[in-house]
Each structure stands twice: as structure tokens, then as C-alpha cells.
Amino acid sequence: MSNSLLSACAQAQFDHEFRQLTEDSTLFYTDGSKVDHNLCVDASVFSPQLHAELMHKLSPYTSILSTEAYAIYTAITIAIDLKLSDATIITDSLSVLETVKNHHNPKNNYLIPLIKSVLEEAGRNGTSVKFIWIPSHRGIEGNEKADQLAKRAIRCGIEPNFKVPYSDLCAVIKEKNIYTRWRILKVPIFFTNIFNRSDKPWYFRLKTKISREIVVMINRLRSNHYNLNHSLHRKNLVDDPSCSCGSPQQDILHMIYECPLFKDGARFLRRAIDRASPSGDRISKFTHVIAEPSALLRRLILSFSKICCRHF
Numbered sequence: 001m002s003n004s005l006l007s008a009c010a011q012a013q014f015d016h017e018f019r020q021l022t023e024d025s026t027l028f029y030t031d032g033s034k035v036d037h038n039l040c041v042d043a044s045v046f047s048p049q050l051h052a053e054l055m056h057k058l059s060p061y062t063s064i065l066s067t068e069a070y071a072i073y074t075a076i077t078i079a080i081d082l083k084l085s086d087a088t089i090i091t092d093s094l095s096v097l098e099t100v101k102n103h104h105n106p107k108n109n110y111l112i113p114l115i116k117s118v119l120e121e122a123g124r125n126g127t128s129v130k131f132i133w134i135p136s137h138r139g140i141e142g143n144e145k146a147d148q149l150a151k152r153a154i155r156c157g158i159e160p161n162f163k164v165p166y167s168d169l170c171a172v173i174k175e176k177n178i179y180t181r182w183r184i185l186k187v188p189i190f191f192t193n194i195f196n197r198s199d200k201p202w203y204f205r206l207k208t209k210i211s212r213e214i215v216v217m218i219n220r221l222r223s224n225h226y227n228l229n230h231s232l233h234r235k236n237l238v239d240d241p242s243c244s245c246g247s248p249q250q251d252i253l254h255m256i257y258e259c260p261l262f263k264d265g266a267r268f269l270r271r272a273i274d275r276a277s278p279s280g281d282r283i284s285k286f287t288h289v290i291a292e293p294s295a296l297l298r299r300l301i302l303s304f305s306k307i308c309c310r311h312f
């Protein structure tokens with residue numbers, strides 16, 4: 001048998017098994033790529049059935065593992081938000097899949113527990129998520145498409161409020177000795193985009209056990225992927241990012257501080273945030289309180305989500 005015939009047979013066999021594995025499932029091809037080391041890295045998600053093409057530009061300090069993990073995390077949150085019954089994430093990143101599967105998170109990368117937490121949320125909401133690993137650059141159509149999107153993201157991708165994992169930053173410092181560049185990078189702004197070092201997720205450090213519902217909600221708020229129109233619009237899940245009050249951007253700060261519809265409902269939460277973090281602008285106050293939310297804050301956020309009839 002000639003080589004070309006052999007490879008055609010292998011391709012046909014692969015196509016057949018792939019179809020069987022993914023029958024009746026919504027497919028999400030995810031990819032991350034480093035196009036230009038100095039500019040940014042790009043994460044992409046492509047779903048042929050949903051006609052969804054997402055391109056995210058991330059900080060150049062983000063590792064490839066974090067970029068791939070972020071794309072996978074985004075795909076899972078879309079599956080949950082759309083209440084899909086069956087979703088298949090197709091990735092060429094074996095390292096992310098193995099790290100998610102293991103109990104051990106060797107680099108303390110916060111994206112790994114975040115993926116585990118949304119997988120649990122998916123399970124509870126009746127969304128079955130499975131993963132398929134495929135080798136990269138083998139001409140698999142969806143995978144090639146995700147790869148092209150990741151490369152296009154440098155020009156037309158959106159910049160999510162993504163936090164560079166501490167472990168990635170340490171690796172960059174080790175490799176490039178960037179101390180001198182910190183001065184140029186306006187240190188305070190730079191550090192607001194970096195998660196604090198921690199061996200364990202924030203809720204492990206609490207003395208009391210808290211409900212999964214609130215862990216998931218706080219995690220979503222911390223990662224800026226939550227159930228309000230501005231966030232959903234960035235993922236192409238709703239057509240309109242505006243609030244029903246007419247404001248063009250329905251995000252969490254609008255709901256807490258500005259929305260006339262929830263002015264009274266947000267009063268206690270607003271007060272608690274201002275007390276816990278008296279100085280700074282609204283975004284830095286909110287970021288500060290949800291980094292380590294007190295029991296009172298957790299309770300108020302949960303009750304405010306109920307007032308808004310939206311599980312953030």
C-alpha cells in the first residue's frame with residue numbers, strides 16, 4: 001500500500017472515530033499562541049455549530065499553558081451559559097489536560113482550580129463536558145481554524161480583564177531579568193493585573209466552609225466572566241451589552257453603583273465595599289474586596305444577585 005493511501009486510510013479512520021465520539025455534542029476548538037513575544041499572546045475558541053469565533057489578546061507575560069487554559073475555561077463557561085447538555089472541548093494542549101486531571105497543581109496556576117470549579121458547575125447544571133486532545137498542525141479543520149483565530153487575535157482580538165498568573169510572571173523574571181523594565185511599566189497598574197501568590201485558591205484559606213454557589217460566583221466575578229450583559233456580550237452570547245435601565249454597559253460596577261433600578265437593592269453591598277476598601281476608584285475597591293471577600297461581603301453579593309434575579 002502506498003504512503004498516500006495509508007495516510008488517507010488513517011485520516012478516514014480518525015474522521016470516523018471523531019464523529020462517533022462527538023455525535024450530538026457541541027464542539028469547541030480551543031487554542032493559544034504566542035505570535036509576537038513582545039506584544040501579546042492570543043487565546044481563541046471556535047465552535048462550528050454555534051458559529052462562534054472568539055479571539056482574546058492576553059498580556060505578553062502569559063505562558064502558553066495559561067493561554068491554552070484560559071481558552072478552555074472560556075469554552076466551558078460558554079457551554080454553561082448556553083445550558084448545553086453536551087459539550088466537547090478539543091485542544092492540542094496535553095499539558096493543561098494533564099494538570100486539570102491531576103490533584104497536584106505544580107505551578108500554583110490559579111487557572112487550573114478555576115477550570116475545575118467551572119467543570120463542577122457544569123456538572124451541577126446538567127452540562128456534560130468532555131475533552132479530546134488532538135495533535136496540533138495535522139490539518140484537522142476545526143483545530144486549524146482555532147489556530148488561525150489565535151493568530152488573528154493580535155489585530156482584532158478583544159482584551160479581557162485577564163489576570164496574569166503569578167507563576168508566569170516569576171518565569172518571565174527568571175528568564176529575562178526584567179527588573180529594569182518594571183519602572184517603565186508603571187508598576188501599580190501592572191500589579192493590579194496580577195493575582196497574588198497563593199498555594200491554594202482563596203476559599204481554601206477561609207476558616208469556615210462556604211457553599212459552592214458562592215465560590216463559583218466569586219470566582220466568576222474575579223475572572224470578569226459573569227452573568228451580566230456586558231460580560232456575555234464579549235463572548236457573543238447576547239446581542240446587546242446594555243442594561244434594561246438604558247445604560248450602554250451592564251457590568252457589575254454599573255449594577256452596584258449606578259443602576260437606578262437597583263439603587264436601593266445595592267445599598268448594603270455598596271456600603272460594605274466602601275467600608276472594606278475606603279480609598280481608590282470603584283474598580284480598585286471592588287477588585288480589592290473580591291480578592292479575599294469577608295463573610296459579610298459574600299452574603300451581600302449572593303443576596304444582591306438574588307435581588308437582580310441573575311446568578312452572577
Ligand SMILES: [Zn+2]
Pocket residue numbers: 243244245246247250254258259260261
Ligand atoms: Zn442599569
